[in-house]
Amino acid sequence: MPELQTPAADTQGWMPLTQQRVFRQLMNAFAYPGRIEPLCPGADAQGALTRILATLLDGEVSLADLDAQVSPLGWARLEVRRDVPERSNFVLARGDRAPDFQPRLGTLESPEGGATVLVRVGALGRGGELRLSGPGIRGERRMAVTGLDPAWIEARSQWNGAFPMGVDLILVDDRQLAALPRTTRIHTEGAR
Amino acid sequence: MNPGYELPLDEAAYSFGFLDEYAKREVRRAILKAVSIPGYQTPYASREMPMGRGFGTGGLQLTLSLIGPGDTLKVIDQGSDDSVNAVNLRHFVELTCPGVDTAERTAEATLIQSRHRIPEAPLTEEQLLVLQVPYPDPLVVVEPSEGKRKIMHGEGDYSRLLTKLYEDIVQFDEITISHRYPTRINGHYVIDPSPIPRYDVPRLHQSRALILFGAGREKRIYAVPPYTVAEPLAFEDVPFRTEDFREEHGNRRACARCGAKDSFLDEIILDGGEKTYQCSDSDYCNQQLAMRSAAVEASA
Numbered sequence: 040m041p042e043l044q045t046p047a048a049d050t051q052g053w054m055p056l057t058q059q060r061v062f063r064q065l066m067n068a069f070a071y072p073g074r075i076e077p078l079c080p081g082a083d084a085q086g087a088l089t090r091i092l093a094t095l096l097d098g099e100v101s102l103a104d105l106d107a108q109v110s111p112l113g114w115a116r117l118e119v120r121r122d123v124p125e126r127s128n129f130v131l132a133r134g135d136r137a138p139d140f141q142p143r144l145g146t147l148e149s150p151e152g153g154a155t156v157l158v159r160v161g162a163l164g165r166g167g168e169l170r171l172s173g174p175g176i177r178g179e180r181r182m183a184v185t186g187l188d189p190a191w192i193e194a195r196s197q198w199n200g201a202f203p204m205g206v207d208l209i210l211v212d213d214r215q216l217a218a219l220p221r222t223t224r225i226h227t228e229g230a231r
Numbered sequence: 232m233n234p235g236y237e238l239p240l241d242e243a244a245y246s247f248g249f250l251d252e253y254a255k256r257e258v259r260r261a262i263l264k265a266v267s268i269p270g271y272q273t274p275y276a277s278r279e280m281p282m283g284r285g286f287g288t289g290g291l292q293l294t295l296s297l298i299g300p301g302d303t304l305k306v307i308d309q310g311s312d313d314s315v316n317a318v319n320l321r322h323f324v325e326l327t328c329p330g331v332d333t334a335e336r337t338a339e340a341t342l343i344q345s346r347h348r349i350p351e352a353p354l355t356e357e358q359l360l361v362l363q364v365p366y367p368d369p370l371v372v373v374e375p376s377e378g379k380r381k382i383m384h385g386e387g388d389y390s391r392l393l394t395k396l397y398e399d400i401v402q403f404d405e406i407t408i409s410h411r412y413p414t415r416i417n418g419h420y421v422i423d424p425s426p427i428p429r430y431d432v433p434r435l436h437q438s439r440a441l442i443l444f445g446a447g448r449e450k451r452i453y454a455v456p457p458y459t460v461a462e463p464l465a466f467e468d469v470p471f472r473t474e475d476f477r478e479e480h481g482n483r484r485a486c487a488r489c490g491a492k493d494s495f496l497d498e499i500i501l502d503g504g505e506k507t508y509q510c511s512d513s514d515y516c517n518q519q520l521a522m523r524s525a526a527v528e529a530s531a
Contacts, residue, residue: 055252059299062259066297069266070441070456071356097256147385148378151264151273174269174417174459177437203385203419207267220267222417
């Protein structure tokens with residue numbers, strides 16, 4: 040996890056105007072699920088993740104970092120509360136490991152309490168294709184992804200079984216992101 | 232905004248977009264949840280703005296959390312770029328967001344904040360529409376308790392709202408809602424689409440652009456994502472219908488200024504008591520007028 044510690048590291052992610060651009064990309068990703076958004080130029084492998092975290096997190100919310108992807112300095116800068124995945128607003132996990140946690144799903148009255156899960160995948164735009172449909176998608180969209188264990192798809196469909204409750208996924212690779220809000224239906228085709 | 236009031240920009244060192252970064256981050260998190268749960272009224276901590284609640288503070292907080300250098304903003308009020316509310320909001324953004332362009336042409340805008348209308352020109356995927364909302368909850372007319380309304384929304388239980396519409400039909404032979412027509416999004420939540428006329432409601436359906444709704448006083452943000460089903464509540468035998476712009480002989484009225492027969496018209500009463508009709512969307516009216524004069528020139 041050298042990304043946030045080296046002085047030469049990309050500090051753009053902490054700048055308000057970068058966060059504005061990253062947010063617009065995140066919002067477009069959620070509005071058009073499965074569309075792959077390239078993060079602003081300059082983001083290196085960890086920079087991409089840092090930008091997304093810095094855009095979304097502050098002291099008002101909690102984060103569960105399941106695979107220790109955030110460095111100690113990153114925790115200090117984010118000011119985010121550390122919590123267990125069962126209680127966290129945001130969960131950060133690796134996509135190549137099957138999920139073994141139960142995220143918050145929200146309640147019938149307040150479904151926005153459902154967690155946002157950030158999944159670090161191998162690469163977006165390559166590998167096995169997921170066929171997606173739902174709000175934000177005209178007809179059907181195909182999204183290729185590597186480094187996403189099929190168990191994630193299974194777990195997601197369980198978590199999102201009772202709309203409006205559910206979780207929203209952000210997939211991030213080294214320099215791109217895509218989102219799968221709870222309304223998106225996935226028809227799998229051998230994703231690896 | 233008070234004309235004598237000036238933002239002390241230099242001394243106070245306001246952030247880009249007036250709101251501090253924590254406020255923006257909170258609005259942004261609410262937007263992502265609102266898009267993920269189409270039509271759900273996501274609560275957020277609406278900040279004090281230097282203008283009264285009810286003057287578009289909800290829409291403005293959305294705009295300020297979204298906008299960045301490179302964006303082109305259009306602000307309209309009842310279709311017009313030049314009415315007081317639109318001019319003031321646009322001026323405020325110009326003051327607090329250096330590097331942002333403003334425009335009146337719908338096609339040039341990347342971000343459109345609007346009160347009471349959806350522009351006539353079809354929006355694209357590159358555009359974003361923010362609507363100002365006075366009353367976000369369509370169930371408030373049938374259920375006073377917010378706790379109960381939230382359960383009804385969660386269960387998708389709108390029977391009482393349908394009863395209200397049915398009572399209208401019994402009394403008046405038609406549904407008498409002229410604006411803020413309750414609309415069901417993605418088959419679940421029913422929203423108040425803000426005080427847009429019925430004419431604009433079908434534009435929510437399968438829109439190419441993301442549409443965001445901000446209620447500042449009521450502290451709610453909700454969304455109609457692109458390519459999403461939006462159905463106005465109606466009955467099989469009493470279908471939803473939009474405003475009727477036909478005159479007594481059954482011909483569609485035209486705009487008195489540009490001659491367009493395909494736009495939403497405002498009724499204007501002249502000094503003599505006569506009625507005349509004009510496009511409500513001032514940019515659309517100007518475009519039609521320009522096209523017409525270009526056509527006249529070409530044929531001359």
